[in-house]
Amino acid sequence: MTKQACDYLDETNYEKSLKKSGIALHYAFNLKNDTLIARNYNIIGINFHDLGEVDKAAFFYKKALFYAERSNIVSLRMMITSNLGNLYFFEKKMYNVGITYYKESLKFGKQQKYLKEIAITNLNIVWSYFKIENYKEGFPYLKYINEHQNDLKGRSNDIALNFLNGMYWSNENDNEKADKYFLKAVSFSHSEDEIQDLSYAHLEYSKFLAKIGKHDQAYSHLLTYNQITQQIYNDEKLKKAAVAGFNLELNEYKRQIDKIENEKSMQYQSLKKSRIIVVLFVLISFILLFLIITLVKNIRYKKEHNLELLRAKEMAEEASLLKTQFISTISHELRTPLYGVVGITNMLLEEHKELSRSQHLSSLKFSARYLLSLVNDLLQINKIEENKVVLENLTFNISDEITMIKNSLSFLSQKNNNKITIEIDPNIPEYLIGDKLRLAQVLMNLVSNALKFTKDGEVEIIIKLSKVEGKLHYLDFLIKDNGVGIATVDQGKIFEKFVQVGRKEEDYQGTGLGLSIVKRLLGLFGSTISLESDIGEGTAFSFIIPFEHDPLKTKKIIEEIEVDLTSDEIYKILIVEDNHINQLVTRKIIEKNNYICHVVDDGFGALKILEDEKFDLILMDINMPLMNGFETTKRIRLQGISTPVVALTAFDKDEITDEAISSGINDIIIKPFEPVKLFKIMNYLIKEAEKVDLL
Template identity: 80%
Template sequence: MFNGIYHNFRNEDNLADAFFAKAIKAGKGNTQKSDLAFAHLEYSRFLTKKNRLKEAYENLSMYTKLTDELYNDEKIKKATVAGFNLELDEYKRQIDKVENEKVEQYHSLKKSKIIVILFVLISLILLFLIITLIKNIRLKKKHNLELLKAKEIAEEASLLKTQFISTISHELRTPLYGVVGITNMLLDEHKELSRSEHLSALKFSARYLLSLVNDILQINKIEENKVVLENLTFNISDEIIVIKNSLSFLSQKNNNKINIDIDDKIPEYLIGDKLRLAQILMNLVSNALKFTKNGEVDIVVKLDRIDGKFYFLDFLIKDNGVGIAAVDQNKIFEKFVQVGRKDEDYQGTGLGLSIVKRLLGLFGSTISVESDLGKGTAFSFKVPFEHDPQKTKKIIEEIEVDLTSNEIYKILIVEDNLINQLVTKKIIEKNNYICSVVDDGFGALKILETEEFDLILMDINMPLMNGFETTKRIRLLGIKTPIVALTAFDKDEITDEAISSGINDIIVKPFEPVKLFKILNYLINEAKNVG
């Protein structure tokens, strides 16, 4: 084709024509249509130049046809490529979508694994908690059963202890009543024996043994919260003087002197539980006297402060006795503890100071101790008492008056113990009362069928039929004679049953004769006034 162009340029027409024809022929066997189309175009130009217009038109037409074909082929090719690209893009999108889904599935699977792991862990924790809870419930149930069993054992032990203490105290008080009563009878009937050291020692020993029994009962009551403070009017000087006089034998035994110092600022009458206060002072002073020889014991009461109607009194019990070692000062308030003592020197159960501490707890107070070995001991505490003149007057007016009479009353004694019969009868007849004695409840019912009495003294613990049952049967007969329980049982133990059976009052043996006759006179006169 280029040779044809060359010869055409040199006007060598024959050679040009030959080369163009040869190029077209060669181009028809070639797949490159663009070369053939270009050959037809140059040949058409050559023919136009030679004025061979028809042939020129035919070659130009071929050029146009081949060009169209090339354009169409190019379009198809581009379309194919575009379609392929579109398909490829779609594939890519699908692949991306699959990859995204795969990633999402991976993350989802990862989350699922985490959730599964967490679920398994939570399940294990819950299982562990459930197992622990079940174990705890079982242990708690077992523990509760053990506690319940221990509580039952403790309650049973407490009940047995209370019953034991009650029984022992009753069995001790009964013979003590006889000992104290017969001692008093001997002193009354034989005045020459009033100065007998042996008889005085016997009386003191009996009363001392009785105080020990009362100490044991007292500490048991406090521990069982059965002690309630009472409001009584009293004079602090009188109470302390009574304590001093009652301990005179003990002070003389060790050649001790008791000094009393009471603040003048303290009112004449105070209101409070004088009995508990007396018990506290009695224990402290008697304790000081025991551990002091040829010395002095001081009882000092000072007014600490006034708060409204309440006067706070500061008590000091001081001695110059053997003293207490510092290491032992915290032990002395424990039950059954006595420190720095020899068995042959001192007596006691070791309950005194323990009772003092617990009684002061009822007053809302505490006790302190200062002591040096060989120099002495000082106990101090503060207790508030009320001062109210109007209230004091009212309390005094309500106190039962000891009624006296010249009349001779008939008293029935129901008692199974022969010694106690003798003691009680002697006390009653000494005051010009007529006295009859029966051994048991059946004897009481029999004598009441034929005789009338002004008052009945009823023992509680009797064979065949006890005092409660006897009293019930007497009341069922319509007999309204006052009945007083004369018993060795503690009053608090039998009060409810005594009231329900029809008993009017209770006197615990051993007793002071003055107290007995005060109650007798009051009940007899009240019964006559009602009648």
Template identity: 65%
Template sequence: MPRIRIFLLLLLLNCFCNSAIAQSEEISDAKIDELINQACLHLNKSNFEKSLINSRAALNYAFLKKDDYLIAKCYRIIADNYNELSEFDKAIFFYNKTLSYANETNNDSIRYGIYNNLGNIYCFEKKQLDKGIRYYKKSIAYGLKVNNFKHVYFTNMNIAWVYFDIGHFNEGAPFLKFINSYQKRDGDKSSPIIVNMLNGMFYSYKNDYKGADTYFKKAIESGKKGDEQSNLSYAYLEYSNFLLKNRKYKEAYENLSLYNKITEELYGQEKLKKASVAGFNLELDEYKREIDKIENEKITQSQSLKKSKIIVVLFILISFIFLILIFTLYKNIVIKKKANEELLKAKEIAEEASLLKTQFISTISHELRTPLYGVVGITDMLLDEHKELYRSQYLSSLKFSARYLLSLVNDLLQINKIEENRVVLENSAFNMRDEINMIKNSLSFLSKKNNNQVLVNIDSDIPEELIGDKLRFGQILMNLVSNALKFTKNGEVIIMASLVKIEQDNYFIEFQIKDNGVGIAIADQGKVFDKFVQVGRKEEDYQGTGLGLSIVKKLLQLFGSTISLKSDIGEGTLFTFTIPFQYSTEKIQIIIDEIDFESNNLYKILIVEDNIINQLITRKIIEKNNYKCSVVNDGFSAIDLLKKEEFDVVLMDINMPLMNGFETTRRIRSIGILTPIVALTAFDKDEIADEAISSGMNDIIIKPFESEKLFKIINNLILEEKNVGC
């Protein structure tokens, strides 16, 4: 049956494969090239026996070399041989073999020819038109992919031929038009035979006998000038059909005889017999490969079975251990159940666990804040008593670091509180330049450790004094700069602040923290702001909790802002965010006036505190403001002293031995003493607020604290008490 097959071109066969003749023999590139070239040449001359022999040798070489592309090439030549020999089932088998190996490579050039030839078989031989057309379309797609327009041209020629062969001339007409249009550009020396033949068939369908006769004669004339005997035979056959249709029986018989003569020359019985022998040997090789494959699979399965047995044994052993653990657990549960029949249900257990967690956090919070109160207080005392240390960057760094650590502890222990938006920003007047420089100085030890330089660039348009939550702002900046210093070595970290816009009293300042450190991979950039996530630990342990950037993100949300990140591995990292701060000379003056609590009145303050260091620090803070101060160690002593003397305010610790601050306050109130009492404690305010109010306390202040805030509370309570007395 007619078809245009796309064979392997000799120019595309300059590849290397192995020979099965002698496995120990060194593989020669020239020998491999010669084998493949000879196989193609013999196929083009219809010498199928020699083509199959050479293909078989080349295939064995290719398998020894384990080169998928070469194996696909060899299978392709074998499939083409069977296609020419009209053994179409075998051809399909080997074409599919070709595809299976070709799909393991990135080379698309071999695929389009395979799909074209499969289209020929299914359309012309199997009469499965839909399946054949699908193969043709795949062939065209791959031809376009590799920019082989000549191949696209020949596949369109085959499609036209298919439709004409089954009598669907109108469906094949567009494809005929295509090949007529691009004959000069994409055709070759053999294409005029088929193009003219197809035009002859179409004109015959249109009953234009003169035109059809002309095209058929042109096809035959072109075939006589070239070597394409197979295509010439198709032209004789179709011309014979045309003459028979027009009742020119003698001429029809002559052309049919010429068709049979060429066919006999190309596919003689002797050739087919020899090819059958060569093909038989090749098929034996294929069966042997399949047997070897099955044997290898058996070996693999045997090894897998051994592993499976080991896994089963391990599973049984683990299951046995697991059963022992379950039995032990069950036994323990039974014992506990007998010991306590009134064990709470799951909900009650969960509530109890939650309560224990709250108590644990409360205790940890108290235990961490108490020593921090000592650090901050002693630092302030040193600065007050030794003015020469005022400009010491080490002492300033110590003070700032202690305050930062306090803020970090609060956020770590109360991160759920931040997520629930129960943290409120505070407004205070501060100098942004001083704050940034303090952060820079406090991190000097870290910058020196990694031999880094910290540079500060602040827009001159930014006012000196701003209003905002400087502690939260400092925490954001501290986290980002310390992070940059940790992940940078022998480099620099730049802190930039730029004024981007002004809206009424709000100054929107853009901050950028830039480093030239290790950078963050794109895959990790989406998760660095998650809690407990740390990246960049493959080569070195950078330490840290993995909460820094998460806290930064949440604190910026409180400011109504977001943070952006740009980074590349080895190129450094840039964090950018914008915070609106207020600037108003009137508001700044009001805030400064509010914290000026110096008084000429000599107030008497009673401190109830069991911690010696805290006593010393609180007393220093009180006496510094010209107040008279008395200190007792416990609640009983406080009650006894209040019965004898009058005080303006009582500063009451909560966690004391013998009797805690709540109970002490209740007893003070029960004997009619109305002196204002302020809870001075390291517990979180939300945890004790209800009990403090119910016990009779007037206010709460958390240690460590700003002394200005304490004196503001004291003055307000004293003033309120005097107004009530009036």
């Protein structure tokens, strides 16, 4: 029926076309076929368009477009959008709107299978531009159609293409070409489906002939145009078409009314359900009200009994805060003198080589290091409990790390006459990526623990490659000793804080934090620790940690490491420090690397000397009397001094980072520190400052 409606439309039999498309539309709605609904609405729109019923045509075109978008048939959407373009351009004289519709139609069809629709739309755009005598804008589209004539696939469009070419060459004053195209257009005179385009061809040819002075011929073609137009739009045909169109409109209104009635029926059913829901809602509301009253009574009762718990919670939180503050304060107060002890010990060993074998000096150094380790353990356990520890990605060689741990613990192994043996799987890659510092801390705790509880024995460090998954290499660590061992009843306690399992005749040193830290750090790695031990049989701790192996990433990390800490230039450093022993230690370390040092006792001294002298870098203590390091740095920045400032402090880095950044401090070094790390940061900051000065 849709095909028959199309055929009647081509024959300009509007009455039959409207009737057929109306019946087809009825069936299409029953079938819920969006494509057929869109096609028939489009046919009805074209009928009204041809009959001059512009508003009705627009109404049906837009309905057609709605269903075409639902069906997602691109060629159909292109056709309907193009028809809307014709309507707005030629009938409503809304030229810009019409051309916009045409161009929107072109957007849909950029695929090979829509070449016919693209060609027809281009033809409509040309006709539109030529209609308003904008030949320049229309020519590119005409050129496209001339190059793709085969895509039109219909003589009706050939008529239009020929007279449009005639119009263009007429405007270009090439009368010979124009006449050739017009004659070709009017030569197609016997087909019903192209009769309308033929009428336009005679009209445009008449205008051209009049323009070149051939008035008789122009009049003849104008008469032909009128005859064809009368043939298309005779009164009887129009009257029948109007009746068919009226009936179609009635059907459309009936469809809308049926839709409204259906919606009304659904609303009525919904209302019935709503009444039931309301009744249920009221019943549920009463039940909820009863439950709320009961709940309020329970809350009041619990509130009275929870006041004590609330007070206890507040006291616990206050105690936790006090604990954190105490640990922070005590660690600072211990690190400050330790910095002096470690620094002066190192100075004595460097300046008096003959003392390097002194048992007393070695003991002093070991005691200072041991005390520093204790402070770090306290801080470490506190940070882990507060979830402040984040694992880092550093490149490292596992053999180097184990050797360093062995050397660090050589004094302890000699003290108890123990031997440390190392066995590393050769299949482990040379370089791995992971948090080597936390790993070293785990191994240091376990190995030092083994050495303390073993005498005249052996501590083994065995590392094997467990498995490989992608870039992850799983290392299986085993720390084994043949010492006193741990009783089965005590094995569940040793990973708790401050717990030391008693050994009958021995007095072992330690805080009881080492194994607790080990367990918590392994938890950050996503690992767990296993223990095998018995009294007199020794102890074995084992765990597995995955590390990444990525040669490219490793190379990048290694390349980013600054290794050259020497400088040909002599830099001028200002040390701001209130502790005289620490002044001496820091100065000695700095001057040893050929730097020039000036030392002041407080922040006011720093501000005063900076008025007269310029420095390459400032080492700033934080905890000073009168004015602390943060306030001093702020005042330095307010004076417009951009000299890099490094905080040299005994505070934990995490506690002061935010305030340090806001005050203008560039970096932080914690006392005691490794001189290599200090010089690396100093050199970097001085060179960066020089680059800024050059800019």
